[in-house]
Amino acid sequence: MTDLIAFLEPDKAVMARRPAIIADLAGLLPESCLITDERELVPFDTDAFVSYRRMPLAVVLPETTAQVSAVLKYCNDNAIPVIPRGAGTSLSGGAIPQEDAIVIGVSKMNRILEMDFPNRAAVVQAGVTNISISQAVDADGFFYAPDPSSQLACTIGGNIGMNSGGAHCLKYGVTTNNLLGVRMVMFDGSIVDIGGKALDSAGYDLLGLICGSEGQLGIVTEATVRLIAKPEGARPVLFGFDSSETAGACVTDIIGSGIIPVAIEFMDKPAIEICEAFAHAGYPMDVEALLIVEVEGSDAEMDAMLERIIAIARKHGVKTIRESQSALEAALIWKGRKSAFGATGRIADYICMDGTVPLGQLSYVLAKTSEITDRYGLRVANVFHAGDGNMHPLILFDANDPEESRKAEMAGNDILKLCVDAGGCLTGEHGVGIEKRDLMRHQYSDADLGQQMRVRAAFDPKWILNPSKVFPLDGRNGSQPGNQSARKTAA
């Protein structure tokens, strides 16, 4: 655990009122929905960004939108910070609480409310896991497209909060492209419905704004998501290369040639070794870089597409090509890729970066990433969504060594700045959370951030929703509603 990232100073007055607050909460929802025991609170003190931990004041796990509304209204009336939580799989610390905050978890709201196939939509509660939507509609020939690697655990509410992506969003887009509507509880407990089964909604695109807002605009309790007809078949193919540069160039060429596969995933040698040791997926071990290219459709379609992709790969001197010959083999190939983070966690502690860069910069950024980690004396494994330039360098370190932990965080920051300087952004799909909060000024000007913060304030005037996240802690005053005069003067 390090202390590079600050949290807002907890409000001592709120903490002092803890017994009274707990008593009040007990009046708002059933006892089974309220967690206050110190030991039972521990699982909620962090998320998948485990370097930082904060014990919340209490956790509530409401069963209904009305209960969420009651708690949120109470917290707003009493100026108590609120941390919305899905499954706690955030890699950027988006769900880490603070000592004066109530965690509102949506995990008990886990029912699929409606499957409407003629309209290709499913209405689900926010605590439904990502994978369970696809499982529920599978027999009817549909699926829900965004597939973050944590899809077994992560909730649709969390996916909306972070605008989650996944390996297959190269073709199908990320959460925001697959979300049709939400029911959301606003800061004051009011409940709004935005969007629905129509493809677009009236007025400003509030749905687009809410998606990826990291729990700062309200708490989503229900979502209407788009279902897509399941392809007849899918076939991942492994392409091994002698260098990361040639693999990167091959990716650019495939995309540029007019072929958009469902997924193009990239692994460098360290990542291949880690994943193969864990999943025994049959990855080639004698290559420096591996691409998993997945195509889908009928056999004839896949053959046609693969023929062209293989021709491009040969042009780039591909060393090994292996097509999966069975559904089992295909599943193994994906198991290896999707368990990359978990497999890495078995051999070392790691932090995972998430910058996105223009495709043409992939090779440059990969080379520079190695230079950066070398400079800090750390190892790095790269496994990422190459088709859309979303990098995931995993920086390996020993969390028991405070010095190395600090180095890892600093190397991560350097890599993210590199991504921004190469024309990209700090985070492609994991969110800003606390992790990248203090780098926001590297990507945005004061005017850019000021505009975002004013919009945020329109949804949450007292800044009670996930307040330590996304926006740098300093320089907030000018944008907070308590200080309207500053804005008016500037205008």
Place this chain on the structure above:
Amino acid sequence: MNVMDIEYPETEEEVARIVAGANAAGLTIEVRGGGTKLTFGRPVQSASTLSLARLTGITNYDPSELVMAARAGTPLAEIEAALAANNQMLTFEPIDYRPLLGATGEPSIGGVFAANNSGPRRILAGAARDSLLGVRFVNGTGEIVKSGGRVMKNVTGLDLVKLLAGSWGTLGVLSEVIFKVLPKPETAVSIVVSGLNDAQAAEAMAAAMAMSVEVSGAAHLPESVIHKVAGGRLTGGPVTILRLEGLTPSVEVRTTRLVAEMSRRGNVTVLDQAASHDLWRDIRDVKPFAGASMKPVWRVSVAPSAGHQLVAALRLKTGVDAFYDWQGGLVWLCMEADPEAGLIRQYIKALGGGHATLVRASAAIRASVPVFEPQPRALEALTRRIKDQFDPSGVLNPGRMTETM
């Protein structure tokens, strides 16, 4: 208004100066791109006009990265020509409102995104807002603000990009847009099913969308409108049209499967690429209702299975012509006389929700009938608060979206 009242900034800084000046002086500005949608929405009451017609030029385009950046006033035609030269395209197939509105001039790329103009491929590839990756804009106080960027995946901070798309220039003056582009499909065909009524067509389109054949356009044209499209070549009753696009071998496979399924529902013919192209362009641009008429035209967005129910209900009460895109979820209504705003919106609510926009009507009607769907109170208040955070003095396009904003 005379020509002198129009300002033509050539740089983003000039835009910022003009807006800041208006804001300081308590004046209002009508924001205009190519000016082809001026009669869409409520008539704007403003002291002056800011045209982006000279803020032009493609600023970044590397075809292998599938991303283009352009200044907001760049003509759409110039964008599409540059893309076509590299065998690429805008995936969202932006509607051209000129035929319907009887407008002249060249649509600008900024105007396309400010109005979130999408076309038939929206059901597969998303709307304009889904392709928009980044924006630069000048807010109502004259500040230059950027959001998003030029990469495909970006969740860094609040997504103001989406908010600006479809905001009709009421939140900021777009100065530059960065958007995703895609390779043009190698080939395209349209499967035409004849003789289905509206309800049968809705079922057929839903069945097609449930197949793994990647339908990229699903429209239904009742008999009353078929002579208005594709040069009048379609005859003999209503047609339901399904488009397939992609690599040639793949389209062949999918065509066979889709034809087999649709043949059980009606007579099927297959249109080749050229015929398909013309037909979908006419559907996209609402050709059935284009012309000199000022009969009110509505654009209705509902759940796909609700579209035909809405039309059936309306037909019992009033004179209306209609056709369907987006699997039945996008309904174009042409009213015989009265716009019937209340009736249409009441039925939409009863059918599970959606919204109706009055696209064409006389200025007098557009000033008195809510052009955009009125929102529930809580959302209306939120919308007001958001507007205030971008344009606190109400400088930009006052009255364009609602009477009070």
